[in-house]
Amino acid sequence: MDTIEVKDTMPKQGLMTGSQAVVQSIIAEGVNLMFGYPGGAIMPVYDALYDVEQELTHVLARHEQGAVHAAQGYARATGKVGVCIATSGPGATNLITGIADAQIDSTPLVCITGQVASHLLGTDAFQETDVVGISMPVTKWNFQVTRAEEIPMAIAKAFYIARSGKPGPVLVDITKDAQFEEVDFNYVPFTGMRSYRPKPKLNLDSVKAAANLINSAKRPFILFGQGIILSKAEREFKSFIEKTGIPSAWTILGLSALESDHYLNVGMLGMHGNYAPNKLTNECDVLIAIGMRFDDRITGDLSRYAKQAKVVHIEIDPSEVSKNVHTNIPVIADAKEALLELCKIVDQKSHTDWLQKFRDLEKEEYELVIGNELYPSTEKLTMGEVINEINIQSDHNNIVVTDVGQHQMMSCRYFKFKQTKSMITSGGLGTMGFCLPAAIGAKMGQPNKQVVAVIGDGGFQMTLQELGTMFQYGVDVKIVVLNNEFLGMVRQWQEMFFEKRYASTTMVNPDFQRIVSGYGIATKKVVKREELAEAIKEMLNHKGAYFLEAIVGKENNVFPMVPTGASVSEIRLK
């Protein structure tokens, strides 16, 4: 069972208002930082927050979308539940993108929204939205509170559901009258319910069957995802692969669950992943998927995906097993529990020749793609060389946060990771505008770590207003905008699949330097290669927030690529 972090300051008890009960319940869950934006229907809660500023810091975002992405960044960087709060109507609907993002990327989030008074429900009252209805498809659980007495239980349940099992976002909608009403407050942490089985019981027979298959495999291949990070199984995972000697490839959300330079790490899967793991997916004899869900961006054409292989799937969510890829041996369990048992009964092995196949293909990829990207001879900078320079100059202990698009794929491909939870990116939903607020949340959750936010010029302008949040709270995020004056990924597709018809992808950008300077953030713009190393040094050594704009080649593409509808083995190097 997940432990509840209990702080030294215990919540108050006794008679109080519903809004005080909301705040005390959040404190009781060990939360000391939350993100939000006030408004009419949530004002009583804000009023209650005013009294507890010492215990519970509220960070005022500049838009509710910023608040929810910040809570996501916080959750992803710390492994704790992210909390955000907004008012009814537009406040609540502005959270939806972040909630959907958290749902698809399994991020634990508790969202609290104000709602019009209960007697006004359903009347199209001012700032009334059926947020419980709207959020239903994108929340793990949601609930509307109309009486103060429901508050402690609703919030206890919300935290329990958000963090347990496969984590996800939950939403508690609280009518304004319930916030005013009095309640005799006594907080009891939630411990479970009959209809919800967060951790399936590990079936040892399936572990044995998996071990037998793995032991007999000639060319086994491991795909690992965020499940490793979410179940805190990094160590168990490493022991498992080192014992079995199996080449292992990560998904985007699995990034940083293992060191980048581990000898068994063969890189990234998927549409813009590495050449070897994509290609050899169709040559392995046993495919072992751990804490991942065979997203379409990973598999390409399913009818030509790993058809030759027997599949073992270690997964906590039964509905993910055989959803996309037929599984021969499902191990429905928490990854950590399964790996602990599995590791005991697998044979010590090495697969030297098979691993060498990966290394050979990696060499091919290096010669045709990676070398040119990291050490280019082009006039303009490339995204890869900017990232590589950050790698060179830092101790790889940064938390990297990205937005969505070409720079994201470049970051996933070229950043080097040493520590878990050091890559935060919007994988499943692909939410542009995610990066800047998520980086703020990550930094506030991990103040002792260097947080580098890599963003494209398009995505930067989607949530640029959060520079205000950075300014107000002095959040030390190093922002790197890779500016190609294009919506680069869409442009790349237009080039490849739409006859270079660049419909609405050119960006006429403002002077970012002047905009960011207006927020009191140090800035620099780099155009020439010889300025790059010095600029990155300055950024990394700068005390406080920094904005580095790198002007990169306008029409560079991300390769390799598995085009939509192609098989993973048809991955293109150019």
Added chain:
Amino acid sequence: MKKERYTISVFTEDIVGMLNRVTIIFTRRKINIESIAASESEIPNIHRYTLVICEAEDMVKKVVLQLEKQVEVVKAVYHKDSEVVYQEIALYKVPTEVLLSGGEAEKIVRAHHARVLSVEPAFTVIEKTGHKDETQALFDQLEPYGMLEFVRSGRVAITKPMKTLKSIVEELEKVQY
């Protein structure tokens, strides 16, 4: 894979909004729900939804797992028609005069073992329970005499396998997490 008719039974906690949570799973995959019935189950506070869809079994399996994934769904199961005992109820409102003369309409009602529920000067309400083809057959035969109103309920179904909901719930309540 061939599409077939399946009865899906979903057992949930008795909570506002559950029906929405259940139907979303179907609508997001653009699966048409042919019929739906909601009622209490034999266990207090557990509701059951009986849904009928026509889909390939592979898809039905995935949908049922996604239903069960919902936090407040206790259990979801699917069955082929041969694995359930099921009924629907249909009500027919016809002009009373067509039944008065002792003619064909009355014979039809008798032949179908339908019941007369209510007789008013202007109309009579007839009830027939059975499978859809049976209630439809009565409809088709009565229609030429003037059908004022017709309604058919969703399917309700009892499963043939003997594992009881009670034993399932007891198992779930026993497990400690």
